Amino acid sequence: MIFFILLFFGGCAGSTGGGIKSIRHLLLYKNSVLELKRLVHPRAIIPVRINERAISPEIINNVLAFFLLYILIFVFGSVVMSLLGLDFITAFGSVATCLGNVGPGMGTVGPISNFAHLPDAGKWFLTFLMLLGRLELFTVLIIFSPSFWRK
Amino acid sequence: MNIKIILHIIGFLLLLTGFFMLTGILFSIYYGSNDIPALLISGLSTIIIGLIIWRATKEARYTEISKREGYLIVTAGWIIMSLFGAVPFMLHGAIPKFTNAFFETMSGFTTTGASILTDIESMPYGLLFWRSMTHWIGGMGIILLSIAILPILGIGGMQLYTAEVPGVTKDKLHPRVQETAKRLWGIYVILTGLEAILLLAGGMNLFDSLCHSFGTVATGGFSTKNASIAAYQSPFIEYVIIVFMILSGTNFTLHYHALHGKFNSYFKDDEFKFYFFFIVIVVVSIALYLIFSNSRAVESGFRDSAFSVISILSSTGFATVNYEAWAPFFSLAFLLLLLFGASTGSTSGGIKMLRHMVMFKNSLLELKRLIHPQAVITVKYNDKSIPHDVISKISAFVLLYLIIFAAGSALMAVLGLEIKSAMGAVAACLGNIGPGLGSTGPVSNYNEVPWIGKWVLSFIMLLGRLELYTVLIILSPSFWKS
Numbered sequence: 030m031i032f033f034i035l036l037f038f039g040g041c042a043g044s045t046g047g048g049i050k051s052i053r054h055l056l057l058y059k060n061s062v063l064e065l066k067r068l069v070h071p072r073a074i075i076p077v078r079i080n081e082r083a084i085s086p087e088i089i090n091n092v093l094a095f096f097l098l099y100i101l102i103f104v105f106g107s108v109v110m111s112l113l114g115l116d117f118i119t120a121f122g123s124v125a126t127c128l129g130n131v132g133p134g135m136g137t138v139g140p141i142s143n144f145a146h147l148p149d150a151g152k153w154f155l156t157f158l159m160l161l162g163r164l165e166l167f168t169v170l171i172i173f174s175p176s177f178w179r180k
Numbered sequence: 181m182n183i184k185i186i187l188h189i190i191g192f193l194l195l196l197t198g199f200f201m202l203t204g205i206l207f208s209i210y211y212g213s214n215d216i217p218a219l220l221i222s223g224l225s226t227i228i229i230g231l232i233i234w235r236a237t238k239e240a241r242y243t244e245i246s247k248r249e250g251y252l253i254v255t256a257g258w259i260i261m262s263l264f265g266a267v268p269f270m271l272h273g274a275i276p277k278f279t280n281a282f283f284e285t286m287s288g289f290t291t292t293g294a295s296i297l298t299d300i301e302s303m304p305y306g307l308l309f310w311r312s313m314t315h316w317i318g319g320m321g322i323i324l325l326s327i328a329i330l331p332i333l334g335i336g337g338m339q340l341y342t343a344e345v346p347g348v349t350k351d352k353l354h355p356r357v358q359e360t361a362k363r364l365w366g367i368y369v370i371l372t373g374l375e376a377i378l379l380l381a382g383g384m385n386l387f388d389s390l391c392h393s394f395g396t397v398a399t400g401g402f403s404t405k406n407a408s409i410a411a412y413q414s415p416f417i418e419y420v421i422i423v424f425m426i427l428s429g430t431n432f433t434l435h436y437h438a439l440h441g442k443f444n445s446y447f448k449d450d451e452f453k454f455y456f457f458f459i460v461i462v463v464v465s466i467a468l469y470l471i472f473s474n475s476r477a478v479e480s481g482f483r484d485s486a487f488s489v490i491s492i493l494s495s496t497g498f499a500t501v502n503y504e505a506w507a508p509f510f511s512l513a514f515l516l517l518l519l520f521g522a523s524t525g526s527t528s529g530g531i532k533m534l535r536h537m538v539m540f541k542n543s544l545l546e547l548k549r550l551i552h553p554q555a556v557i558t559v560k561y562n563d564k565s566i567p568h569d570v571i572s573k574i575s576a577f578v579l580l581y582l583i584i585f586a587a588g589s590a591l592m593a594v595l596g597l598e599i600k601s602a603m604g605a606v607a608a609c610l611g612n613i614g615p616g617l618g619s620t621g622p623v624s625n626y627n628e629v630p631w632i633g634k635w636v637l638s639f640i641m642l643l644g645r646l647e648l649y650t651v652l653i654i655l656s657p658s659f660w661k662s
Binding site: 057058060061062063064065066067068069070071086089090091093094095096097098100101104107108111112114116117118120121167170171174176177 | 247248508509511512513516539540542543544545546547548549550551552568571572573575576577578579580582583599600649652653656658659
C-alpha cells in the first residue's frame with residue numbers, strides 16, 4: 030500500500046525522475062492547506078510560495094490540470110487493465126508504474142516478477158502510457174485534441 | 181471566541197436530539213419491545229442536559245455568530261450529538277461497547293450507513309427506529325433544522341448554514357436564511373412522506389416503510405433487515421427506492437423549482453445533466469455486461485445494475501446483490517464509483533458531480549490553453565464563467581479529498597485490513613456511502629475492523645459529511661490565532 034502511493038510521487042522537476050513530480054505535489058498540497066487560511070480570512074489574498082516566490086494562479090491551474098489528467102488516465106488505465114483480466118492490485122500497480130516510468134508495480138507485476146505474462150493488448154496499452162508519462166501528458170494528448178489540427 | 185453562544189446552540193441541538201430519541205418509544209410500545217427504559221432515560225436526560233445548557237446561556241441569545249464560531253458550533257455539535265446518540269444503544273445493551281455504539285451513531289448522523297451490527301433483526305424496534313432516525317436528522321442537517329425553527333438564529337444563521345452545508349455555489353432559495361432552511365426541510369419532509377406511502381403500497385409495514393424512507397431520502401443506507409432491501413424480493417420496492425435515491429441525490433433547489441411548476445429546471449442545469457447521463461451510461465453498460473456476459477434476464481440484470489450503481493453514486497448504500505461477485509473487474513469499478521458522489525445541494529456525500537465536471541472541463545481546456553497561450557479560456561457552468569478562485573477552491577477540495585483517501589487507506593492497511601478492503605472502507609466512509617469492498621463490502625459489515633480503525637473511520641465520516649473544511653479548519657493553527 031505504501032509503495033503504491035510512492036509510485037505516484039516521482040522525483041524532482043528538472044531531474045530524470047518520472048511521475049507527478051515532487052514540486053507539483055508540494056504546490057498542490059500548499060494550495061489546499063492555504064485554502065483553510067482563506068476560509069478564516071475570506072478577503073485576504075494568500076498566494077502559494079515556492080522558494081519565497083509567489084506562484085501565479087495560471088501556473089497553479091496548469092499544475093492542477095496536469096495532476097487531474099494524471100489521476101484520470103491512471104483510473105481509466107486501471108479500468109482497461111482490469112477489463113483485460115488483471116486482478117485489482119496488479120491493474121493498479123502496472124498502470125501507476127508505467128505512467129510514472131518506474132518499472133516494477135505490485136501483485137503479479139511486482140518487484141520479483143515481470144510483465145511477460147500480460148496479454149498483448151495490455152502490453153501495447155502500457156507502452157502508450159509510458160510514453161504519455163515520459164512526455165508529461167500534454168505533449169502527447171495535445172496531438173489528439175481537435176483544436177490542435179484546426180488552422 | 182464567544183463560548184456562551186456556542187454552548188447555547190449546542191444546548192438546543194441536544195434538546196432536539198433528545199426529542200427525536202423519544203419518538204422510537206411509540207414503536208417500542210406497539211411491538212412491546214424491551215427498550216423503553218433505555219430510550220426514555222437517555223431521551224429525557226439528553227433533553228434535560230440540553231435545556232440546562234440552553235437556559236444557562238440564554239443571555240448570549242442575540243449575539244452575532246462569527247464565521248469561526250460557526251465552524252466550531254457545527255463540528256462540536258455533531259460530535260456531541262453522536263456521543264449522546266450512542267447512549268441508548270449502550271444503556272440497553274444491544275451494542276455494549278462504546279466504540280461500536282459511537283461508530284454506529286456517527287455512521288447514522290453522517291448518513292454513511294456503515295454498520296457494525298451482525299444481526300440487525302435481533303435489535304428491539306425502538307432502537308432500530310432511533311438508528312434510522314439518526315439518518316433522517318443528519319441527512320438534511322440538524323443545524324439547518326435549528327435554523328428553520330429557531331428565529332433567534334436569524335442573525336448568525338448564515339455562518340452556521342455555510343459550515344453545515346458547504347457546497348460549491350451558494351444558491352439560496354430565499355434571501356433570509358431561515359426561509360431557505362424551512363423550504364429545504366419542507367422538500368425533505370415531502371420526499372420522505374411520498375416514499376413512505378409508496379413503500380406501504382409495495383407491501384412494507386409502517387415501521388419498515390418509515391425506516392427505509394429515512395434511509396433513502398437522507399441517502400443513509402441503514403436497513404431494518406439483515407439482507408437489506410434484498411430481504412423483500414420485490415421489484416416494485418426496488419424501483420421505488422431507485423427513483424428516490426436519484427431524487428435525493430439531486431440538488432434540492434431544483435426540486436423546489438419543480439414544486440413551483442418549473443419542471444424544465446432539471447434539464448437546464450449542467451450538473452443535473454452530467455449526473456443523470458453519467459448514471460444512464462454506467463447503469464446501461466453494467467446492465468449489458470450482466471445480460472450478455474453473466475447471461476442474466478434483461479429486466480433483473482437492468483434492475484440489479486441500476487440499484488447497485490445508484491445506491492453507491494447517491495451515497496445511500498442499500499444493497500440487493502453483491503456487486504463484487506459479478507466479476508473481479510467490478511471491485512475496481514465500484515471503488516471508482518465510491519469516489520463520485522451525486523449533486524451538490526443534495527443529501528448525498530462524496531466529491532460530488534459539479535466538482536468532477538469542473539475539474540474535468542478545466543483539465544481538457546488546458547490543452548486548448550497550450551495551443552493558444554494568449555487566449556483567456558474559462559470553464560463554464562450554466563453558461564456562466566466560473567471565476568478563478570472558485571476553481572482553486574474546488575481543486576483544493578478534490579486534492580484534500582484524495583490525500584485523505586490515500587492517507588486513510590494507508591492507515592487502515594497498517595491496521596491490518598487488506599488493501600482492497602482498506603481502500604473500500606475509507607472511500608465508503610469519506611463519501612458517506614456505507615458498504616465498501618472486500619471485508620467491508622455490501623454483504624459484510626464493519627464489525628471486524630479493529631477498534632482504532634473504527635475511530636479513524638468515524639472521524640473520516642464526519643470529515644466527509646461536513647465537506648472537509650469545516651472540521652479541518654478547527655485543526656489549523658490560523659483558526660485559533662486572533
